[in-house]
Amino acid sequence: MNEVKTEKLGEAWPSVEVRYTHETTQVMAAEVIEKIPPLLTEFRCAYCERVFGSLSELQAHYTSEHPDAVVPRIITLHINSRYCQVLVEPHWTLKRTLQYRLGLTGTKEMCDKGVCGSCTVIMDGRPILSCTTLAVECEGKDIQTIEGIAAELKNKPLIDAYCKWDAMQCGYCTPGFLVTAKALLDKFPEPTEEQIKEALSGNICSCGTYPRHITAIMEASEKMRQGA
Amino acid sequence: MADLVGANGQRENFRIVGKPNTPGKLSYALATGIAKFGIDYVVPNMLHAKFLRSPYANAKVVSVDVTKAKAIPGVVDIVTWEDEDIKNLNSFGESFGPKRPWLDNYAEHEGAEVAVIVVAENEDICEEALRQLDLDWEVRPHLIDIKEGRKQDAPVIREPANEIPGLGGPGMGGGNPPRKGNVTYSNLVAGDIEAGFHEADHVIEYDLYLPPFACRFPNPSGSVAWWSDDFYAGEGRSLHIEGAVRERKAISNMYRMPLEKTVQEGLFMGGKYCDWGLRKSQEITPLLAKRTGRPVRCVNTREESFDFIMKERYMHMKVGFKDSGLITAVDDYSIADGGVEGSSSFGTSGDQRYGPYNTLKCQNIRQRMEIVDSNRGKMYVSGQHCPFNWDSGTMAVYLIAEELNRDPIDIARINLHGPTSQSDPTPVPSFEACVEEGKKLMNWSWHKAGTKRLPDSRLHGMSFRYQMCPRHAFSGYESKLELRDGVVHMATQGPIFGVFAVECNAMVVAEELGLEYDDISIDFDYREKFSPVGGGADGTTASAWVTKECANILKQRILEAVIEEADNPAPPSMFSFGQPQVPSPFKGLKPEDLDMADGKVFVKAEPSKGVPLAQAVKRNLFATYSGMPPLALWTQGMGRMLDTMNTAYCEVAVDTETGEVEILKLGVVADPGKIMRLTSLESQIDQVMYFSQGCQLLEDFCYDERTGVKLNNNMIDYKIPTMLDVPDVDRHFLESRAGNAAYGASGISHSLANTHLIIIAIHNAIGVWVDPPATPDKILEALGKV
Structure with missing residues (x-):
């Protein structure tokens, strides 16, 4: 499997002081996006880890060595305003692709069944569940992940409000909520409480932070409109 | 008790502590997806591992042939229970009960890890390899229905018990009947039960069903581990693991690694809800990484994550009481799910010893429990709802009120003993304050069951419960604060799990040092x-109490250093360029003449004479404090003495045509002693009330009893509340300052978790009992409409 280097082994010591603020996380999110290569330069066999210089070489390898295996293919995704080539197998979900191919780990997996909303991304302006969306279906679509939202300064009021109001406890489901909230605010800049509840009803928080999201989104909505 | 011995324990004015809307120190990382949880880690050349999971509820793998599986391209390693590497593994994670081999060929529930682990280039190949194993299973009789399992003719599902008592394991009460069939007995008797019933004017009997409840980790359990050389920790390889729980000590012990060479840097643990047991997927990766020489990831699927956070129990209660409502005897008989071997005794005998009736004046208590082995599943350690038989007492209060046509709050008041002992007849001030505010909050007006109809024709019900706050903090803390280059640093290990504990401590430091919350730098370092x-x-x-002491030691050192530097200014350096030195306003003073506020050191007698902290002292200073606050009252009798209390209320409307229950209002009046961080206190209370709502209205663990297979271990069929389900929780906080910890705080802990607050309100509406989860079909059935 051709995994993206999201961590460099053994280089993390000693830990350094990192203050997580809007400014630092905005930069970090932008860096994660920046790291995604636009073009594939190596083609790795999923079974024996051999690396080839082109897709045709990889396909030839599959034909000779793994004739029964599903041959991966190249797709081009448009994610967070950048085009990138990705090598995927046809059954790969967008969620799996984001984590294993692109290092976009802000999209979380909780239920793996399209129930909990933790894996939500925005596709062509609509929140969709990346755990039940095949990556090969996403070509030609405009996809925004939590990293893309975090990297844009205009979303600061929403992120600030989430942090100010503790719209999170353990925080695992939080990016999914925030992505859904962003899609809601794009559609309804001044949402009612009922619209917020309806929009976020597909996002599950085991920690029970639900009322916090309403408060945060209401406040963000007002600030975003004032700043617009 | 209050914080009488600590520095500034009686502080009257608070600038920081108790303040709302102070963002968590890691909140921006969480909100933006920058935060990485264990299962998010993807490292170069990483392999994946999966356990064989039993398709049977009770079975043995007699033999396994891995030849076909090993031949699959991409399979790197296959390990079985017979491998020496596996036989040598021992778990050091928090667990209960007798120790089984870490992995063997015996599966006690459907979905249990058993016999084989496969390591491959990706998860798809792992799954294919598991399918290609040639397995010879010996399928044994299984037991899902614990009421059947206790019968004499039930098949005995477990080999003769390995009678090594675990921490709080079943059957440790002494004088219990010997184990029989699938049943272990745990009996506790206090006082004279017969005399208590003899004294009673009334006797009521009732049944409670305490449903099983799944753990709800948002992030499936798992880990990624690798071995690496590093030059910081000396010779030999270091183990790096992400996704192991809480402290890395358990992994360090398991692999006999020095703690300093066991690395877990990740700061984000995900929700735990007091379920601290390490899963096998969190423990195995170091071994597999060592065997393969590559990083290995092993993560449970959601289906594999449905362990118990509490186990099933059937209770039959008999309560004697006087005409006044005073309880004279409690006879508590229960049949509890013992689960698989190694299941936590919280949920069984551990709950008996947790003082479920210790807040009562009545001391004639008999608890008899039959703990039945089952193939239902495992409860690892503790959980959000434990101890969960407290509502057996809540129901007694309610039923006595019904019988005597009295307000249950009055019945609770009559039965609650005083602050100092069970013989103390005086009121508990915290309880009195809570119910006074609670009545206002709820516009409380009690009515008998089935007697109030709302204008829309639905039936109205209400309920009330009280609890003391259990305290578990028996251990000490080691706090370290540093003034470095004019900035105060607080060092702490991660990872965090959502209770904003670091932030509470930082607020205390800011309060004591006259700084702002944002001035405190948190240095997260796993070491x-x-x-x-x-x-x-x-x-x-x-821990905040310990940090408070440490902050005051640092403050003293700062003030001493300020005077020392003021009296002995550094000589001009070559970089002074001849500029005259400004004399310190503190020259000639003593440390006790100074104080700190608004980020400055100032002269008490002349507050206008102040210098910003970073200028007032140039040197770096450390302070440390090791210790703990005086033990909480709860630890000295588990409710036999009382300080801070809390109360919860519920109002429902029940549609008798559809069986639908609407929660009109959930109310909580709580006395945490002192509010430390308001926003997270509010949020934690929401959490526990929604947990409790899910348990009583939605959540149900279903099995196919014929096969023992779990039917709804997924998030589609196992329902938990969504944003559309939950009501607002109306909260009111009191600050009695009567707790033992920082500034008289005590925390709320598990005390508001309940299994019957809503169930009682439903009974108060319709006049008949419905066991949780009270789904519409069950309500209609109880009403005789289906």
Whole structure:
């Protein structure tokens, strides 16, 4: 499997002081996006880890060595305003692709069944569940992940409000909520409480932070409109 | 008790502590997806591992042939229970009960890890390899229905018990009947039960069903581990693991690695809800990484994550009481799910010893429990709802009120003993204050069951419960604060799990040093000893007490250093360029003449004479404090003495045509002693009330009893509340300052978790009992409409 280097082994010591603020996380999110290569330069066999210089070489390898295996293919995704080539197998979900191919780990997996909303991304302006969306279906679509939202300064009021109001406890489901909230605010800049509840009803928080999201989104909505 | 011995324990004015809307120190990382949880880690050349999971509820793998599986391209390693590497593994994670081999060929529930682990280039190949194993299973009789399992003719599902008593394991009460069939007995008797019933004017009997409840980790359990050379920790390889729980000590012990060479840097643990047991997927990766020489990831699927956070129990209660409502005897008989071997005794005998009836004046208590082995599943350690038989007492209060046509709050008041002992007849001030505010909050007007109809024709019901706050923080804390280059640093280890404990401690430091919350720099470092958590909310208040002491030591050192530097200014350096030195306003003073506020050191007698902290002292200073606050009252009798209390209320409307229950209002009046961080206190209370709502209205663990297979271990069929389900929780807080920890705080801990607050309100509406989860079909059935 051709995994993206999201961590460099053994280089993390000693830990350094990192203050997580809007400014630092905005930069970090932008860096994660920046790291995604636009073009594939190596083609790795999923079974024996051999690396080839082109897709045709990889396909030839599959034909000779793994004739029964599903041959991966190249797709081009448009994610967070950048085009990138990705090598995927046809059954790969967008969620799996984001984590294993692109290092976009802000999209979380909780239920793996399209129930909990933790894996939500925005596709062509609509929140969709990346755990039940095949990556090969996403070509030609405009996809925004939590990293893309975090990297844009205009979303600061929403992120600030989430942090100010503790719209999170353990925080695992939080990016999914925030992505859904962003899609809601794009559609309804001044949402009612009922619209917020309806929009976020597909996002599950085991920690029970639900009322916090309403408060945060209401406040963000007002600030975003004032700043617009 | 109050914080009488600590520095500034009686502080009257608070600038920081108790303040709302102070963002968490890691909140921006969480909100933006920058935060990485264990299962998010993807490292170069990483392999994947999967356990064989039993398709049977009770079975043995007699033999396995791995030849076909090993031949699959991409399979790197296959390990079986017979491998020496596996036989040598021992778990050091928090667990209960007798120790089984870490992995063997015996599966006690459907979905249990058993016999084989496959390591491959990706998860798809792992799954294919598991399918290609040639397995010879010996399928045994299984037991899902614990009421059947206790019968004499039930098949005995477990080999003769390995009678090594675990921490709080079943059957440790002494004088219990010997184990029989699938049943272990745990009996506790206090006082004279017969005399208590003889004294009673009334006797009521009732049944409670305490449903099983799944753990709800948002992030599936798992880990990624690798071995690497590093030059910081000396020779030999270091183990790096992400996704192991809380402290890395358990992994360090398991692999006999020095702690300093066991690395877990990740700061984000995900929700735990007091379920601290390490899963096998969190423990196995170091071994597999060592065997293969490559990083290995092993993560449970959601289906594999449905362990119990509480186990099933059937209770039959008999309560004697006088005409006044005073309880004279409690006879508590229960049949509890013992689960698979190694299941936590919280949920069984551990709950008996947790003092479910210790807040009562009545001391004639008999608890008899039959703990039945089953193939239902495992409860690892503790959980959000444990101890969960407290509502057996809540129901007694309610039923006595019904019988005597009295307000249950009055019945609770009559039965609650005083602050100092069970013989103390005086009121508990915290309880009295809570119910006074609670009545206002709820516009409380009691009515008998089935007697109030709302204008829309639905039936109205209401309920009330009280609890003391259990305290688990028995251990000490080691706090370290540093003034470095004019900035105060607080060192702490991660990872965090959502209770904002670090932030509470930082607020205390800011309060004591006259700084702002944002002035405190949190240095997260896994090598640090200090962790601000431990034992529920009270752990945070206890660590905050230690941090408060440490902050005051640092303050003293700062003030001493200020005077020393003022009296002995550094000579001009070559960089002074001849500029005259400004004399310090503190020259000639003593440390006790100074104080700190608004980020400055100032002269007490002349507050206008102040210098910003970074200018007032140039040197770097450390302060450390090791210790703990005086033990909480709860630890000295588990409810036999009382300080801070809390109360919860519920109002429902029940549609008798559809069976639908609407929660009109959930109310909580709580006395955490002192509010430390308001926003997270509110949020934690929401959490526990929604947990409790899910348990009583939605959540149900279903089995196919014929096969023992779990039917709804997924998030589609196992329902938990969504945003559309939950009502607002109306909260009111009191600050009695009567707790033992920082500023008299005690925390709330598990005390508001309940299994019957809503169920009682439903009974108060319709006049008949419905066991949780009270789904519409069950309500209609109870009403005789289906």
